[in-house]
Structures are given as C-alpha cells and as structure tokens.
Amino acid sequence: MSSSNSKASKRILGIDPGTNALGFAVIEVDGEKVDVLEIGVLHLKDRKEHTEKLREIFLEIQEIIERYLPKDLAIEAPFFGKNVQSMLKLGRAQGVAMAAGMTMGLAITEYSPKKVKQSVTGNGNATKEQVADMLVRLNILEQGKFQLDATDALSVAVCHHYQAGKPVSSKKGGWGSFIKDNPGRVK
Numbered sequence: 001m002s003s004s005n006s007k008a009s010k011r012i013l014g015i016d017p018g019t020n021a022l023g024f025a026v027i028e029v030d031g032e033k034v035d036v037l038e039i040g041v042l043h044l045k046d047r048k049e050h051t052e053k054l055r056e057i058f059l060e061i062q063e064i065i066e067r068y069l070p071k072d073l074a075i076e077a078p079f080f081g082k083n084v085q086s087m088l089k090l091g092r093a094q095g096v097a098m099a100a101g102m103t104m105g106l107a108i109t110e111y112s113p114k115k116v117k118q119s120v121t122g123n124g125n126a127t128k129e130q131v132a133d134m135l136v137r138l139n140i141l142e143q144g145k146f147q148l149d150a151t152d153a154l155s156v157a158v159c160h161h162y163q164a165g166k167p168v169s170s171k172k173g174g175w176g177s178f179i180k181d182n183p184g185r186v187k
Helices: 050-068 084-103 113-121 128-137 148-163 175-181
Strands: 009-016 021-030 033-043 072-076 107-111
Touching: 009 050, 009 084, 009 148, 021 050, 021 148, 033 050, 033 148, 050 084, 072 084, 072 148, 084 107, 107 113, 107 148, 113 128, 113 148, 128 148
Parallel strands: 009 072, 072 107
Antiparallel strands: 009 021, 021 033
C-alpha cells in the first residue's frame, strides 16, 4: 500500500457514520490506481453518554486527517428509517464527523446509500456483502475479513473517486462492457 502523496495523487477519507460503530477508510488515488491506506471501525458502544461518543468521533476523525492529510471527506447520508431517535443520533454522528473535516479544511461531500451502491456495484439495491465483494473484485480491497462498517466507508470513498470523473465503468461504455472485458474480475 502506497504512502506517498504526490501532486498527481489524491487522498479521500470515506466515512460510514454511526454512534456505536463508525466505519472509516482512507484511499489514495493515482490515475486509475486506488490504494487503501487505512480501513477500520471506531467502536463506541462502550461509551455510555451520547456526547462522549460524539466527542470521540470528532477527535478520532481529526487524528485520521492529521495522519493522512486527505483533501476530501466523503460521507454516507443517513437513510430514512422508522425510528426517529436512531435517525437523530446517526445525524449527529454524521454532523460531528463533517465538522471535524471542515475544521481541518477538507471538502465535504455527502452521498446517499443508494448512490454509493450504484456507483460501486452498478446496483443501487446491492447488499453490504455485495458491495464488499465488488471492492475485492475491483482489486481495491484485498480478500479478508473486514467489518461491513469499514467496507461501507471504503465504498463511500471509492464512490467519491468515481463521481469525480474516474469511474471504472466509463472507460469502455458502462458496466456491461466492464463485465465483458473483465470476466475474471466478476463472477
């Protein structure tokens, strides 16, 4: 995994917000090459107070930014569920992560879960497992056991890269062409 930060490369921090588990991934993009610099989950379930969780999110995100110096923060938008309290807590976690990025000077972009899934797999209704599997098939993520919160964060960062005009699918005419041209990468 690369650690250089040349002028041609770009670093992106992807976040899958949560108050009990927050996924994060830092990627470095150099042309069409995507390297995962770090991927993980902040486990916050042991923190009793909600404000304590939010403070930890803010501080940890700032530490990640200081360590890797990304220019962009891509974050998944909360999905609309039936439990209003859960949505409020998730929105707070997202807001605190965004504030940490803004105070560090990062450009912030929000993506809907459907947009992220569509961008990475070609299917906006893909499961978390299908998204993680596609990241492996695209040679972005090595085969291994990663928590889905972490692979979701990676998919948000990859989506941001693709939305910046460098999608794998744009090279030769969409996902159909990609699948036809890369039969060993898709099963």
